[in-house]
Amino acid sequence: MDIACNNKTIKLKIMDQLLQGHEMTTKVQQLLSQHGSDLGPAKDLVEKILGSINDTISSLDSFEPISPSALVTAVEGSQNASCDNDGKLEDSGDSHKKLGPKSETWTVESTLLEDTFSWRKYGQKQILNTKFPRSYFRCTHKYTQGCKATKQVQKLESEPRMFSITYIGNHTCNTNEVTPKIKPCIHHDEIITDSEEIQSPSLMTSMKEEEENHHHGSSTESDLQLVWQEMLVFEEEHHHHHEAVYGCGETSTSINGLDSADLWSWQQFSV
DNA sequence: CCCATTTGACCCGA
DNA sequence: TCGGGTCAAATGGG
Numbered sequence: 240m241d242i243a244c245n246n247k248t249i250k251l252k253i254m255d256q257l258l259q260g261h262e263m264t265t266k267v268q269q270l271l272s273q274h275g276s277d278l279g280p281a282k283d284l285v286e287k288i289l290g291s292i293n294d295t296i297s298s299l300d301s302f303e304p305i306s307p308s309a310l311v312t313a314v315e316g317s318q319n320a321s322c323d324n325d326g327k328l329e330d331s332g333d334s335h336k337k338l339g340p341k342s343e344t345w346t347v348e349s350t351l352l353e354d355t356f357s358w359r360k361y362g363q364k365q366i367l368n369t370k371f372p373r374s375y376f377r378c379t380h381k382y383t384q385g386c387k388a389t390k391q392v393q394k395l396e397s398e399p400r401m402f403s404i405t406y407i408g409n410h411t412c413n414t415n416e417v418t419p420k421i422k423p424c425i426h427h428d429e430i431i432t433d434s435e436e437i438q439s440p441s442l443m444t445s446m447k448e449e450e451e452n453h454h455h456g457s458s459t460e461s462d463l464q465l466v467w468q469e470m471l472v473f474e475e476e477h478h479h480h481h482e483a484v485y486g487c488g489e490t491s492t493s494i495n496g497l498d499s500a501d502l503w504s505w506q507q508f509s510v
Numbered sequence: 511c512c513c514a515t516t517t518g519a520c521c522c523g524a
Numbered sequence: 525t526c527g528g529g530t531c532a533a534a535t536g537g538g
């Protein structure tokens with residue numbers, strides 16, 4: 240409504256676009272790796288592009304005068320970050336020289352649990368000296384398409400409304416053709432009563448319930464604090480420049496559309 | 511009935 | 525041996 244909200248919206252848009260750029264660049268990187276002829280320089284360039292995007296994400300994150308909704312703490316490679324500075328722009332160039340075929344790893348702290356991929360939970364562990372359990376997700380298409388991407392989600396002790404989401408490996412699946420690239424704005428700062436119809440994605444569901452398990456009757460504030468909003472702006476944005484990019488041919492390998500159905504069930508809101 | 515989640519067991523590296 | 529990560533049978537929901 241006001242400038243603050245507008246800024247937040249703009250930032251989320253930029254962040255979303257950066258993430259899309261990251262995904263697309265990752266796909267290019269994978270394509271290049273498949274045709275390993277004389278594309279060495281191109282691969283190197285792609286890696287630099289990825290590093291640049293990651294740096295930009297970090298910089299954008301540090302530029303947060305208002306309410307933080309998503310911040311990137313560590314980027315790729317060995318999780319070196321989250322130590323000295325939190326994403327200033329000290330080296331905005333080639334700090335990411337050799338990524339190689341190693342699985343990329345980066346961590347995001349966010350109140351948002353969704354991303355553009357469909358995940359399937361395969362485990363949950365109580366980690367030593369931590370309050371909240373860690374959940375393990377793999378790509379839904381791990382076995383159908385051999386996608387190696389996984390992610391780990393853990394609620395932050397310092398800020399229980401936030402989740403530490405660690406992405407490990409890049410997606411090699413073709414879900415992008417099925418799932419539109421829209422990032423919903425899910426905040427835990429807003430309260431929705433139980434009577435409210437929450438079409439929550441599977442991730443949210445699982446994380447939600449584990450929150451409840453850790454309440455132990457301690458009457459803290461109510462959880463289930465999520466709201467889906469202000470994604471109409473994104474919808475329009477993604478309409479024109481995403482159809483061009485992702486609306487192209489898909490390898491019809493058993494993309495049954497069910498996997499993405501839960502993740503994108505909120506889409507009806509934005510149309 | 512199919513698919514995702516749950517959850518204890520199992521595996522493996524430090 | 526311990527702890528983090530993964531497996532897989534049981535369970536539940538659509």
